[in-house]
Amino acid sequence: MSADTWELPEELRQIQDTVARFMAAEVKPAEDRAPHDAYALPGDVLAGLQAKARAIGLWCVRSPQEHGGAGLSTLGQAVVAEEAAKCRMGAYVPACGAFGADPPNAIWLGTPEQVRKYGVPGVEQGRKIYFAISEASGGADPARSIRSRAVRKGDRYVLNGSKMWITGAEGADWGIVFARTGEQGDRGGITAFIVNGQPKGMTLKAIPVIRSYAPYEITFKDVEVPVEDRLGEEGQGFAICEKWLVEGRIPYAAGTIGIAQAALQIAIDWARERETFKSKLADKQAIQWMVADSEMELRAARLLTWQAAWIAESGRGDLKVASSIAKVVATETAGRVVDRAVQILGGMGVSQELPLERWYRELRIKRIGEGPSEVHRMVLARQLLGTR
Numbered sequence: 001m002s003a004d005t006w007e008l009p010e011e012l013r014q015i016q017d018t019v020a021r022f023m024a025a026e027v028k029p030a031e032d033r034a035p036h037d038a039y040a041l042p043g044d045v046l047a048g049l050q051a052k053a054r055a056i057g058l059w060c061v062r063s064p065q066e067h068g069g070a071g072l073s074t075l076g077q078a079v080v081a082e083e084a085a086k087c088r089m090g091a092y093v094p095a096c097g098a099f100g101a102d103p104p105n106a107i108w109l110g111t112p113e114q115v116r117k118y119g120v121p122g123v124e125q126g127r128k129i130y131f132a133i134s135e136a137s138g139g140a141d142p143a144r145s146i147r148s149r150a151v152r153k154g155d156r157y158v159l160n161g162s163k164m165w166i167t168g169a170e171g172a173d174w175g176i177v178f179a180r181t182g183e184q185g186d187r188g189g190i191t192a193f194i195v196n197g198q199p200k201g202m203t204l205k206a207i208p209v210i211r212s213y214a215p216y217e218i219t220f221k222d223v224e225v226p227v228e229d230r231l232g233e234e235g236q237g238f239a240i241c242e243k244w245l246v247e248g249r250i251p252y253a254a255g256t257i258g259i260a261q262a263a264l265q266i267a268i269d270w271a272r273e274r275e276t277f278k279s280k281l282a283d284k285q286a287i288q289w290m291v292a293d294s295e296m297e298l299r300a301a302r303l304l305t306w307q308a309a310w311i312a313e314s315g316r317g318d319l320k321v322a323s324s325i326a327k328v329v330a331t332e333t334a335g336r337v338v339d340r341a342v343q344i345l346g347g348m349g350v351s352q353e354l355p356l357e358r359w360y361r362e363l364r365i366k367r368i369g370e371g372p373s374e375v376h377r378m379v380l381a382r383q384l385l386g387t388r
């Protein structure tokens, strides 16, 4: 948003419109042929969509232009994330993968060799790369919970431990793994490593969850990581991790708003057609208020998300707090709005004829992943109360 208007800049309105049209004309018809819970399109279908998306500049929108991405501003990323989420698999696979998957932004903090070896091919291929922080000992407070350990032996580190709930680990080209090189319970004792492929000693086990797209438990047993694959210095891991999480929460929030807005539209269309007790649902105050509350809450969530994006770009404000607020408000709003849409649709709301039941399940994770709501409230409360 520019300083003197509440409108999106013209360039972003055009991108918003382009993505919305691409979703309707290209992504939706392709996804309609896939099973209800699919989280990937057939390879040839996806390749066709990706070629079209690349041709119009919609490729890895969060990655820098000089490395092959679209290099959009944080606000631009939020705008694209909102529209790209408006498909059945959109909660976890925006635009069904048509726009590629950005490598974690932390890779751009790496050495020129790491950027060349991992970052640039990551953008080129646009495949999911995993980011492994959480462990069985707790994901909400990783600085204190991480128990995986990396010990330097000459020109390599030897990694031991395990990670839980890691999305996209299977078949990934590489991932970023956080392990302890210093004292237990010390924020400064964590170091980030790039783990290339699936080296000897690394094993994966799928963890079935509420969504069909299972995350993985990864076990590392004496896995060797060359020193040149350490990302940043020893002890800088937590700062690298926060960069990814804090900036990522803005498009994360925007995506949930997109899903909820699509769910609300389904509910509105249904309420205008469906009759009970001799009148349309749209004529009943109980339904009108659900629709009105949903729209008001979504507008508020969007503005908070866009404000966080503006702080990310301008540096004028506390980005950590703003992105926590956006994440909590957007994910909780989206959960309520989809719940109301399910209610308005009745039995159809929970049937697999429509995307609502899938969105209802998958949005539930959003209040836990990338930091549970309670932790974000704690971040804000600490700032307000001046406590630690």
Ligand SMILES: Cc1cc2nc3c(=O)[nH]c(=O)nc-3n(C[C@H](O)[C@H](O)[C@H](O)COP(=O)(O)OP(=O)(O)OC[C@H]3O[C@@H](n4cnc5c(N)ncnc54)[C@H](O)[C@@H]3O)c2cc1C
Pocket (backbone or CB within 6 Å): 130, 131, 132, 133, 134, 135, 136, 137, 138, 139, 140, 141, 164, 165, 166, 167, 168, 209, 215, 365, 368, 369, 370, 371, 372, 374, 375, 378
């Ligand atoms: C489907 C899925 C995919 C995931 N993908 C990834 C991934 O790709 N990479 C990755 O690293 N992690 C991933 N995660 C892990 C996710 O980030 C963690 O589940 C999350 O951070 C919570 O950690 P936990 O599950 O260990 O819960 P815990 O840390 O044990 O917390 C449990 C609950 O305790 C409460 N709580 C915690 N702290 C506080 C507090 N200060 N005040 C009040 N209440 C509190 C909250 O209600 C929280 O939900 C994924 C999780 C899921 C479910």
